[in-house]
Amino acid sequence: MDYSSSSPKGSLGPNERAALMSNIKQQLDVAHAQELLQQVSEKCFKMCIQKPGSSLSSSEQKCLTYCMDRFFDAANIVSKAYGQRLQKELANAR
Template identity: 50%
Template structure:
């Protein structure tokens, strides 16, 4: 953003809508990162009982199913909170 024109008293600050969009984007990014870290650690702990240098086929499948369930559950909760009775 160019704030050079903001130093004069007659120019207006960035719009509230633009600031809200920026905040929403930053919150979404932070939420996504936290979600992935939480799901990753929970699914790893659930599915990998004997950590080694690589995942077995069953561990990989377990993690995939676990992450899918978390994503599905998050979508259901989001729709319930944000979508009302759709």
Template identity: 55%
Template sequence: MDGFGSDFSAGGSGGKMDTGTIMEQVKVQIAVANAQELLQRMTDKCFKKCIGKPGSTLDNSEQVGTG
């Protein structure tokens, strides 16, 4: 048991990363997640606006030049 505890504490203190580097990585991940969410919302809204009832034919409201 003592050997496991020593390995665990040594691994925890020896692997320090620069806080600035971690913050930059988190900012990049957040930016990517925000971009993906925006793209998904835009796709959903456009699809719902253009295609109200998916099917094999276009509804009158889905056709160009009407409305």
């Protein structure tokens, strides 16, 4: 029998490791999205809603829409810049 492809008890093979890393990345992405949504909700609510009531005025709706758009635009810019910086650092490390 050929045992060269089997891994010791408790360790993961390459396919299992890749699946685990993919699962972890997916969970981190979901957590990041939830955190971002929580932040934008808190910040925009504080900025746009002066007197909470049973409904939003048209100006509050516009303010929330604009605030959320700007917040997500800024988050995307930061994320893109961070990704570019990581790629540059990885390229320099080689």
